[in-house]
Amino acid sequence: MIAFHFPPMRGSSGILRTLKFSRYLPEFDWEPIILTAHPRTYANTSNDQVAEISDRVTVYRAFGFDTSRHLSFMRRYPGLLALPDRWVSWSLGAIPMGLYLIRKYRPDVIWSTYPIATAHLIGLTLSRLTGLPWVADFRDPMTDVDYPPDRLTRQMYQWIEKKSVTYCTKAVLTTPGAVDDYKERFPQTPASRFHLIENGYDEESFAAAEANRIKEQKKNARLVLIHSGIIYPSERDPTQLFEALAVLTQQELISHTSLHVILRATAHDEYLLQLIDQYKIGDIVSLAPPISYREALSEMLAADGLLILQASNCNNQIPAKLYEYLRARRPILALTDPVGNTAAALISVGVDTMAPLDSRNDIMRELLRFLALIKGNEAPIASMENALAGSRRSRTKELSNLLESVAQRAGS
Known part of the structure; x- marks a missing residue:
């Protein structure tokens, strides 16, 4: 090998x-x-x-x-x-x-x-x-x-x-x-x-992450969305997401007291920091350093929602993290082309919370719907049977x- x-x-x-x-x-x-x-x-x-x-x-x-x-x-x-x-x-x-x-x-x-x-x-x-x-x-x-x-x-x-x-x-x-x-x-x-x-994902690693995870009482209504892994400036460019967050903040539909977006181990922090500063969303979006694999799984398990970023030039690809997201059984917001393989994989397991990565207005609408579904405990989540198929x-x-x-x- x-x-x-x-x-x-x-x-x-x-x-x-x-x-x-x-x-x-x-x-x-x-x-x-x-x-x-x-x-x-x-x-x-x-x-x-x-x-x-x-x-x-x-x-x-x-x-x-x-x-x-x-x-x-x-x-x-x-x-x-x-x-x-x-x-x-x-x-x-x-x-x-x-x-x-x-x-x-x-x-x-x-x-x-x-x-x-x-x-x-x-x-x-x-x-x-x-x-x-x-x-x-x-x-x-x-x-x-x-x-x-x-x-x-x-x-x-x-x-x-x-x-x-x-x-x-x-x-x-x-x-x-x-x-x-x-x-x-x-x-x-x-x-x-x-x-x-x-x-796929590793069931042994998830079992260890679940055993070590400490469940904490939520102290406030601030929802935490996690993107775990590399954010490529072309294939996963978050510019339209950041612009959507900026507009929704100006419209007072979201704020730093209601939403926290964590981008973990992006490998392109310098580029992303410039965008965060440009759109003045530093109180909502934060960058986080790499952590161990099992710590990353524990973070996924504890998140209110998980983010997928995948541009249309990658329609024949599926991010490896998607299988871990499905196993974490947390709500997923996929910013990806609706006709790509990533979208098809999500739709096949009943997850329809998605919008094109290159459309600010679509992201705004879907993000608000996604947050409302989370708050109402109604966000679609893959069944354990579907998740296990990807072990x-x-x-x-x-x-x-x-x-x-x-x-x-x-x-x-």
């Missing part, structure tokens, strides 16, 4: 996909061997999830560095040494180590996971050199018309993407829209090569079945 995102890295929900797959795969008679990067490559590290690595999982960490941090001078670095990404040096250590691991363990399948493109470059190389079947876990599409924004990077991504789709045994996506997108963009590739395994253990069973079919096909 080739994955850049793995503990002790901190700051990406992508860690959980590999971490939980590897934790639960032994229950389905698979023995995962993790090939990841040396911790020096990570900008931020934390040991809070290291204990969740199963003792039945073997972890190898290959040489690598971050071009932007380790080769920069006065904040500038050679762009060619950051293609396809800033961690391309990881391949220099991972490919020889991968060949060593293949000789030592004789694995049945190679699995690699994006969004670090270098991971698929490593998987592609090892599969081509050894002939082992390869499952390429794309999660979200690697490229779009104008993504990545840099032309040279986009061309490199397109090359890796095309080679991966051509030579992998199975290509895994996380949403129905992404599967359809790949089938359309690669019509010469058998449709059966593309496979859906959605993201990481359930997703791992799907992966196990896929790996089994790939291994059997290779052995026949």
Whole structure:
């Protein structure tokens, strides 16, 4: 299992996909061997999830560095040494180590996971050199018309993407829209090569968060809405939300005594602070630093409402946090395109509190309705049955079945 995102890295929900797959795969008679990067490559590290690595999982960490941090001078670095990404040096250590691991363990399948493109470059190389079947876990599409924004990077991504789709045994996506997108963009590739395994949440982590949560009496009528995780300036731009909050404040329909919006671990605090100051909503909206994963789950469980931000340019994607939100069983306000995959996932479980992220007026109307539903204890919440369907253990069973079919096909 080739994955850049793995503990002790901190700051990406992508860690959980590999971490939980590897934790639960032994229950389905698979023995995962993790090939990841040396911790020096990570900008931020934390040991809070290291204990969740199963003792039945073997972890190898290959040489690598971050071009932007380790080769920069006065904040500038050679762009060619950051293609396809800033961690391309990881391949220099991972490919020889991968060949060593293949000789030592004789694995049945190679699995690699994006969004670090270098991971698929490593998987592609090892599969081509050894002939082992390869499952390429794309999660979200690697490229779009104008993504990545840099032309040279986009061309490199397109090359890796095309080679991966051509030579992998199975290509895994996380949403129905992404599967359809790949089938359309690669019509010469058998449709059966593309496979859906959605993201999910971890029931063990939620059980621990619920056990440790201290229920407090609400001291006032101020409702707390939480957005937990990265807010990308393009894909999750909150400008129209902030403008809506400003207008509703001016109209005295909301105030700092009735509403508190907490944006947790945004990774773009400087950009958001400028917007907060611009719209003069600092008494309603606050930024909060990263906390441990279980603390974040406890915060979700205690919130009055949970926020999803997803622009229409991500209609074929579903934020991984959505599955955690559904399991937290708190009201969800989704600011997203009504025809996108995120909206479809919510509607399928009976949640209809949503508005387009790019429409101030729609957000104003829906936010007021959402707050009224919360106060009346009438906000739609996913059933426990629907939430449980998205557990990481359930997703791992799907992966196990896929790996089994790939291994059997290779052995026949």
